[in-house]
Amino acid sequence: MVMVSEHNVNEKGHLLIGGIDSLELTKTYGTPLFVYDLSLIRSRARAFLATFQEENIGAQVAYASKAFSCIAMYQVIEQEGLSLDVVSAGELYTAIQAGYPPERIHFHGNNKSVDELMLAMEHKIGCIVVDNFYEIELLKSLTTKLNQKVKILLRVTPGVEAHTHDYITTGQQDSKFGFDLINGQADQAFQQVYKEEFIELLGLHCHIGSQIFETVGFKLAAEKLITKMIEWDNVFGYACKVLNLGGGFGIKYTEQDTPLEPSTYVKEMIIAVKQLVANANLEMPEIWIEPGRSLVGDSGTSLYTIGSEKEVPEIRNYLAVDGGMSDNIRPALYGAEYDAAIANKMGTPKKVDYTIAGKCCESGDKLIEHISLPKAEPGDILAVFCTGAYGYSMASNYNRMAKPAVVFVENGQHQLAVKRETLEDLIRLDLPYHIEKGRD
Template identity: 90%
Template sequence: MVMVSEHAVNEKGHLLIGGIDSLELAKTYETPLFVYDLSLIRARARAFLDTFKQENVVAQVAYASKAFSSVAMYQVIEQEGLSLDVVSAGELYTAIKAGYPAERIHFHGNNKSVEELILAMEHKIGCIVVDNFYEIELLKQLTVKLNQKVKVLLRVTPGVEAHTHDYITTGQQDSKFGFDLMNGQADKAFQQVYKDEFIELLGLHCHIGSQIFETIGFKVAAEKLITKMIEWENTFNYACTVLNLGGGFGIKYTEQDTPLEPSIYVKEMVIAVKDLVSKANLDMPEIWIEPGRSLVGDAGTSLYTIGSEKEVPEIRNYLAVDGGMSDNIRPALYGAEYSAAIANKMGELKEVEYTIAGKCCESGDKLIEHITLPKASPGDILAVFCTGAYGYAMASNYNRIAKPAVVFVENGRHQLAVKRETLEDLVRLDLPFTLEKGRG
């Protein structure tokens, strides 16, 4: 085995993923195919957890499972001792089917339905992250009706805008999420729940954005939330026991990305929180964080089979693959960038610039706009790196394209985690037309 541009390559010049020839995976499971190297996920999870332990801080690291959720993925995450962040009945039900410990499940979302809240309460999950006044009223009604207590965090918008893409910022004031710290909404929400006999308020939650490469935003958010905690303790004699600073830790999609190690994010947050609570003479709260992309993003690789090529003289060469925006909509949605390689030509000279096009009937279906690769041929396998977050999770059946399979690999072993959809799956929920033919 040798390394080519940070990627393991065997004696055949083929890309290795988790010690397995990527061409073997493509042949066994067909393409398009999502491949997750579990060793990378486990290492990242342990890096977050171990740093909190080294800093002697009580913490929960919750996997933000919107990045990628499945029964098998939840079971791997549970093996590593993480908590779980879900945002829908579907994610919660998947966690239940995976046997996830309910006390380590946190339920997010800006428009939770009555049915979703009941499902969460029936399974006695660990925490509901309350997002708005409507949800407070629903919880008040349901807790009384079911005679059941719930633990909650209040999600607040601290007015911190991370350096990230406009579509994925969530901590600034103009947000659909949470109670605003600046205009009194958070105080009003606090007063509605902190003495409720069925609602146990644990503390505050915020999320300042995604794909963040620095720690200053987390420090500023911590300061704003702890300032509010101090105010509530002085005014109402209420002590927050949990401070959730969310997630958004970045990964390296391309050479231009410069993420920090998990330990650095954690250490900097812990130092800031310890300093702030010490100065205020507060008890140290539990610190909760919610990594998603940073746990699974760079552990995932998409494998495609290359098909047609179209040269537009003096403009570009299109290289088409058997997937596209149906399994990775991020480039079309907000211009996300990726790196890639031809998995069976890892050692060959990169001499042709291509635009990687998908097979959907959309001109905007381009996975990568400009990339230099070895001369490609039909049947070659293209590997697109760092697709483990928001690839399969955001996949669709646009153009009635079936969703890919998902495979887990680890130390030379592999297993199917999600089956490939079949053509029959695509029509499984369809019903025939039965109305009488209309009369003109």
């Protein structure tokens, strides 16, 4: 086994994923195919947890499962001792079916329905992250009706927003999520819940952005939330038990990306929170975080079979694959960038600049705008890296494309985690037309 551009390659010049020949995987499961290397997920989860343990800080690391959820993934996350962040009845139901400990499940969302809240309460999940005044009224009604207590966090918008290397301190007020700290909404929400008989307010939650490569934004958010904690302690004698600083930790999609190590994000958060609460003579709260992309993103590789090629002289060469925006909407949706390689030609010189096109009936269905690859031929396997987050979870049946299979690899073994959809699956919920034709 050798290394080619940070990727493991066997003596045949084939890409290895988790020690397994990627072409063996495509022959077994077909393409398009999502492949997850579980060793990367486990090592990242342990790195987040270990830093809190080393610093002797009470904490929960909750997997933000919107990045990718299925029964098998939830079971792997549970094995690593993480908590779980869900945002819908579907994710919650999947977690329940996976046997996830309900006390480690946190329920997010800006428009939870009565049925969703009832499902959460039925299974006595660990925490509901309350997002708005309507939800407060629903919880007051349901908890009283059921004579059942729930634990909550109040999600607030701290006026801090961070993406990649940038952060701003006034840009998050216009958000569909949470209670605004600046205009007094958070204070109103606090006063509506903190003395409720059946509602236990654990503390505050915020989420400042995604694909973040620095820690300044997290520190600023912590300062704003702890300032509010100090105020509530002074005025109401309320002691905040939990400070949830959300997720958004970045990963390396391309050479231009420079994310920090999990331990760096966590250590910087801990230092900032410790100093702030010590200065205010407050009890140290538990620190909760919600990594999603940073746990599973770079563990995932999408494998496609290359088909047609179209040369537009002096403009570009299109290279088409058997998937596209139906299994990875991110490039078309917001210009996300990826790196890729021809999995069966890893040692071959890169001589052609290609645009990787999907097969959906949209001109914008391009997975990669420009990439240098070896001369491709029909039947070659294209590997697109770091697709473990928001690929399958945002997949659709546009053009009646069947969703790909998902495979886990670990310890030289592989197993199917999600079956490939069939043509029969695509029409399974369809019903024939039956309205009687009208008469003139």
